[in-house]
Amino acid sequence: MKHPVDPHVLYEASVQGTDVDIALFEKIFKRGPGRAPLTLREDFCGTGLLARDWVASDSRRSAWGVDLHQPTLTWARRHRLSTLPPEALERIHLLRQNVLHARTPPVDLVAALNFSYMIFRERSTLLAYFTSVYRSLVDDGVFVLDLFGGPHAQQVMTEEKDIPAGEDVEGTPYPAFTYVWEQARFNAVDQSILCHIHFKGRHLVSQTKAFTYAWRLWSITELRDLLAEAGFRQTDSYFEGWSDAHGSADGILRRRTRYEGMDAWVAYLAAYR
Numbered sequence: 001m002k003h004p005v006d007p008h009v010l011y012e013a014s015v016q017g018t019d020v021d022i023a024l025f026e027k028i029f030k031r032g033p034g035r036a037p038l039t040l041r042e043d044f045c046g047t048g049l050l051a052r053d054w055v056a057s058d059s060r061r062s063a064w065g066v067d068l069h070q071p072t073l074t075w076a077r078r079h080r081l082s083t084l085p086p087e088a089l090e091r092i093h094l095l096r097q098n099v100l101h102a103r104t105p106p107v108d109l110v111a112a113l114n115f116s117y118m119i120f121r122e123r124s125t126l127l128a129y130f131t132s133v134y135r136s137l138v139d140d141g142v143f144v145l146d147l148f149g150g151p152h153a154q155q156v157m158t159e160e161k162d163i164p165a166g167e168d169v170e171g172t173p174y175p176a177f178t179y180v181w182e183q184a185r186f187n188a189v190d191q192s193i194l195c196h197i198h199f200k201g202r203h204l205v206s207q208t209k210a211f212t213y214a215w216r217l218w219s220i221t222e223l224r225d226l227l228a229e230a231g232f233r234q235t236d237s238y239f240e241g242w243s244d245a246h247g248s249a250d251g252i253l254r255r256r257t258r259y260e261g262m263d264a265w266v267a268y269l270a271a272y273r
């Protein structure tokens, strides 16, 4: 029998790892400001899972999630914030705002993950966004964003990942399924890239083009130059290593100044105010 499952649940199970993200934030803060981060703004928050897990992880932490799309925020409130105890609910705020003009109290940390800022395809717009993030941070605040690259990132291709059965943070079960990442088009002239996410499985009602992204594939050097222009004094790059035993990335994020010979990679940038 095939089960219908909400695409947000499948998306989170496929691409989000908030424990890894939060551990990285702590590592970055230890190395940089030398203190524990307490306030987080999750830009492009979607279901707000990172903001939700942030406030759940420590009773001193608070979070602001910012997204333009009201239906997703309504879903987040109903299915993600509802899983928090009343005391933690007071420490999380979901705001329907454009990240370009987001108004939140100054925060320790702004995170823009899963490449969402790549929606800004003009240099001037991305610079305006980075400048706005810079101004939203406390004096020793940090901006964390991720990106993907390597020769394979510029190819038209499809990649599949098998996700085991499980349940989401609300207890909604989902069957084992396959997450499909499709790079449908890449234009070398303007670096525009069109990607789709599909979900399929023997026990799942398939979803074709569950999510579609029309992005610009920004390079690390372009991003670092723009971050410096926006005022950030230093940007560190964190990459996973390679495990020969498993034939895959080892899941350990380390700060690196050299990274060679990888066909496809995901990196995090930490930009210090």
Ligand SMILES: C[S@@+](CC[C@H](N)C(=O)[O-])C[C@H]1O[C@@H](n2cnc3c(N)ncnc32)[C@H](O)[C@@H]1O
Pocket: 015, 016, 043, 044, 045, 046, 047, 066, 067, 068, 069, 072, 097, 098, 099, 100, 113, 114, 116, 119
């Ligand atoms: C790929 S989802 C990100 C979900 C989640 N943050 C994650 O890490 O996977 C991108 C989200 O960005 C939102 N978005 C796009 N442009 C935006 C903007 N200018 N301001 C705020 N949110 C925006 C969309 O509504 C969508 O929910």
